[in-house]
Amino acid sequence: MLFADLKPALISLSTSFGSTLCCVLPMTIVLLGLGSGGFMMLTMQYRVILYPLKKPLFFVRFLQDFRLRFRVAIRRWMVSRFLT
DSSP states (O other): OOHHHHHHHHHHHHHHHHHHHHHHHHHHHHHHHHOHHHHHHHHGGGHHHHHHHHHHHHHHHHHHHHHHHHHHHHHHHHHHHHHH
């Protein structure tokens, strides 16, 4: 298995982790008893910073998927053209 096969999986896992970080991290701190509701309200103000970070990652993933599908479509077209 090549690294190129694992790259889309790693990108999708990192973007999903990044998008849930703004909600899961404060909830984990509160559930562990390390903070309070006031602490969660204080940390939720950083979602303004975290939300825009995931947009470029989604766009990069979309472009990679688009290029892959385009290559597959071209190959299928060339094979069908050669066989007929």
